[in-house]
Amino acid sequence: MDQNPIQRTDDELLDDARDGSTHAFAELMRRYQGKVAATVVGMLGNCEEANDVGQETFIRFYDALKKFRGDSSIGTYLTRIAINLALNELRRRKRRNFFFTSTDNDRDIPELPSASSTDQYENKELLDKALNRLDGKFRAVITLRLIEGYSTEETAAILHLPLGTVLSRLKRAQEKLHAILTSFKEGSS
Amino acid sequence: MNSLWYDLLLRSFDSTLTPTEQQQLDHALLESHDIQMARKEILRMRNALSSSAELSFTPGFAGQVMRRIAARQQSAVYRFETVFRPIAVAALLLVALICTYNAARANTLTVDSLLGIQKPTLEQTLGLEATLE
Numbered sequence: 001m002d003q004n005p006i007q008r009t010d011d012e013l014l015d016d017a018r019d020g021s022t023h024a025f026a027e028l029m030r031r032y033q034g035k036v037a038a039t040v041v042g043m044l045g046n047c048e049e050a051n052d053v054g055q056e057t058f059i060r061f062y063d064a065l066k067k068f069r070g071d072s073s074i075g076t077y078l079t080r081i082a083i084n085l086a087l088n089e090l091r092r093r094k095r096r097n098f099f100f101t102s103t104d105n106d107r108d109i110p111e112l113p114s115a116s117s118t119d120q121y122e123n124k125e126l127l128d129k130a131l132n133r134l135d136g137k138f139r140a141v142i143t144l145r146l147i148e149g150y151s152t153e154e155t156a157a158i159l160h161l162p163l164g165t166v167l168s169r170l171k172r173a174q175e176k177l178h179a180i181l182t183s184f185k186e187g188s189s
Numbered sequence: 190m191n192s193l194w195y196d197l198l199l200r201s202f203d204s205t206l207t208p209t210e211q212q213q214l215d216h217a218l219l220e221s222h223d224i225q226m227a228r229k230e231i232l233r234m235r236n237a238l239s240s241s242a243e244l245s246f247t248p249g250f251a252g253q254v255m256r257r258i259a260a261r262q263q264s265a266v267y268r269f270e271t272v273f274r275p276i277a278v279a280a281l282l283l284v285a286l287i288c289t290y291n292a293a294r295a296n297t298l299t300v301d302s303l304l305g306i307q308k309p310t311l312e313q314t315l316g317l318e319a320t321l322e
Contacts, residue, residue: 022255029251034244041243054246058254059261127241145203146238152203171199178234 010074018065025065028074029058035075035148036082042143043086043136045128053089057082072157079148080158083140090136130180138173141166194224198231 005013005027016024036057037050044050060081061068068077131139144155145166156166197214200206206214217224261267288303295302 022258025258026251026255029254033246033250037244037246038242042241046243051246051250054250055254055257059257062258124241127237142238146235147242149239167200167204170203171196174199174231174234175195178230181234 011070014065014068014070014074017062025062032075032078036078038148039079039082039143040086042131042147043083043139044089045132049089049093053082053085056085060085076154076158079144079150083144083158087136087140090139094136126181126184130177130184133180134173134176138169138176141169142173142177145170194221195227198224198228202231202235 005016005021005023008016008024008027010028010031013024013028017028033054036054040050040054040057044053057078061078068074072080131142134142140159141155144150144158145152150158152163152166152170155161156163159166161169194214194217197206197210201211201214218228287305291303291305292298301308
């Protein structure tokens with residue numbers, strides 16, 4: 001049963017994992033780690049919390065193995081858990097910032113990497129910083145639609161939002177992101 | 190650039206425009222250099238985002254998850270939840286079944302009848318006493 005998990009399908013691995021096979025679960029984790037990482041790092045940035053949220057996502061999935069009936073794909077199911085946990089983490093972060101630091105985002109600008117190197121979009125660090133300035137609800141749609149490549153309908157289903165709300169958030173998120181990146185560029189030139 | 194054009198441009202990437210809107214946008218893209226530039230800018234931003242996906246966690250991620258799962262399985266709370274809960278639920282169902290059976294057999298609904306407790310009659314008590322004697 002556990003001999004060669006790499007060649008097994010997701011459904012077979014799920015069955016084995018439900019029967020207690022840790023090899024099968026580890027293989028599922030290997031397959032979907034990238035997807036969860038894209039979601040969590042897109043939402044939280046590359047930080048220690050992102051790693052913790054990623055771990056918690058798989059632990060929740062492990063706990064839910066018996067309940068998971070495959071109504072959605074494993075990837076979508078994991079993305080949904082990851083997005084919810086990341087949104088919780090963003091709320092915690094916001095509370096922490098409210099109590100311990102200023103909420104004035106513009107104060108960070110001098111510490112930002114220089115955007116003078118012609119293209120603010122090529123600078124990954126700058127892009128991450130800009131994403132971090134977006135509100136959680138905007139970051140969620142950007143992460144799912146633009147970073148992970150889900151369709152707008154899938155994004156709406158994962159976030160349990162009407163399609164119209166997703167479309168308007170996407171539009172506003174892109175406007176905000178563009179404005180933030182432009183301000184970085186102008187601030188450094 | 191007119192904000193209406195910008196809205197239309199942004200919408201065109203994520204939803205289907207009506208034929209009229211699409212026609213207007215196509216025409217505007219041919220005519221206006223500003224709109225062409227804005228479209229290029231949006232495309233660059235979207236491409237940058239899609240290629241920015243971080244596809245892995247720190248090394249040893251899977252091992253950390255498996256260790257956390259193993260540690261949880263050893264914990265008393267986890268055992269309580271996974272072992273005791275199913276037994277408790279089964280016992281509760283059994284009690285409910287017995288109570289329902291008792292209620293169906295009893296003439297009146299009282300706590301005693303639900304629990305199947307019969308009050309001994311005087312004769313039964315005397316009979317018992319006689320046996321004891």
